[in-house]
Amino acid sequence: MKCAQFRTALSARLDGEPSGLPGTRLDKHLVRCPGCREWRERAERLRGQVWAIAADGPSPDWSARLLTRLGEEGPVGHAPPSGRAEER
Ligand SMILES: [Zn+2]
Numbered sequence: 001m002k003c004a005q006f007r008t009a010l011s012a013r014l015d016g017e018p019s020g021l022p023g024t025r026l027d028k029h030l031v032r033c034p035g036c037r038e039w040r041e042r043a044e045r046l047r048g049q050v051w052a053i054a055a056d057g058p059s060p061d062w063s064a065r066l067l068t069r070l071g072e073e074g075p076v077g078h079a080p081p082s083g084r085a086e087e088r
Contacts, residue, residue, distance in 0.1 A: 001029070003036055010040050014047055 006029050009019035019026065030037050 003029075003033060003039075006030075006033070006036055007039055010036070011043060014040075014043055 006021070006026060009021040009026055010030075012019040013023070013026065030040065
């Protein structure tokens with residue numbers, strides 16, 4: 001099995017969908033494969049963020065930052081869209 005197949009299954013499992021793989025098989029691979037562990041952590045974090053936004057809307061902190069930014073830059077049309085998360 002390739003990592004990509006495990007990751008597809010992992011993603012399905014995160015969504016609460018049938019992964020098509022026994023969970024033990026997935027977990028065993030995760031133990032052996034640091035790449036997939038990292039991938040899962042990222043996927044879980046991403047999912048957590050999406051759910052948090054869906055449940056509560058953007059955090060006050062996020063809104064404040066956005067407002068500050070809008071205030072600073074003004075409604076200029078030539079700036080590239082800055083909807084992306086900041087690089088870490
Ligand atoms: Zn892997």
